[in-house]
Amino acid sequence: NAGVTQTPKFRILKIGQSMTLQCTQDMNHNYMYWYRQDPGMGLKLIYYSVGAGITDKGEVPNGYNVSRSTTEDFPLRLELAAPSQTSVYFCASSYSRDTNKQFFGPGTRLTVL
Amino acid sequence: AQSVTQLDSHVSVSEGTPVLLRCNYSSSYSPSLFWYVQHPNKGLQLLLKYTSAATLVKGINGFEAEFKKSETSFHLTKPSAHMSDAAEYFCVVFFSSYNTDKLIFGTGTRLQVFP
Incomplete structure (x- = not known):
């Protein structure tokens, strides 16, 4: 039982490049979330999903896309990387709406130059 | 080692009365x-943050928290x-x-408000 895993751990992108941040959980959780954390700031919700095939925008969705084809995977896509997307990205999952304790992945540190 | 302890798993108050949610940390x-809040079926929302500036931090929706280094506490209150x-x-x-970023969450406190 690995919990929530994220890859890569670090990445440097050039402006305009694209990439996918991977997130996988093996706890059979229905709910999954993507957050970003900027230096000195709190978490901001990018997108979330309440089950396979269902996604919804969070607080800061612009510049990102997600998909949820399986319960386990919730990848986050950056199509045209911008310096404003330099941040640490955390993926999280939780079991249901009645159990809102989220399990977090280790984070992906992304730098866009 | 870093850790966070939320001292109450449940807190119940009547509408109009003060709220106190307790948090102690080790770092x-x-x-x-x-401090984050999560409403049912939603993601986390930031209430307030302390980053070594003023020890009394005001957040959204009337919440505030005081950083007390001597007590290693960061309790959340609302009048x-x-x-x-x-x-x-x-x-x-x-x-x-330089080689890691880490979030450490407390176990959470469920706040109930009665009419």
Whole structure:
């Protein structure tokens, strides 16, 4: 039982490049979330999903896309990387709406130059 | 080692009465501390943060928290509870070093507000 895993751990992108941040959980959780954390700031919700095939925008969705084809995977896509997307990205999952304790992945540190 | 302890798993108050949600932390470094709220079926929302500036931090929706280094505490308060405050609250420590970034969450406190 690995919990929530994220890859890569670090990445440097050039402006305009694209990439996918991977997130996988093996706890059979229905709910999954993507957050970003900027230096000195709190978490901001990018997108979330309440089950396979269902996604919804969070607080800061612009510049990102997600998909949820399986319960386990919730990848986050950056199509045209911008310096404003330099941040640490955390993926999280939780079991249901009645159990809102989220399990977090280790984070992906992304730098866009 | 860094850790966060939320002292109450459940807190119940009447509408209009004060709210106190307790949080103690342990950190070898100067911590960044946060309080988040989560309403049912939603993601986390930031209430307030402490990042070594003023020790009394004001957040959204009338909440505030005081960083007390001598007590290693960061308790969340609100003078008058509202029904819409019913949710789960998380105290979080964040630290960043050259090769790792880590969030440490407390176990959460569920706030119930009665009419």
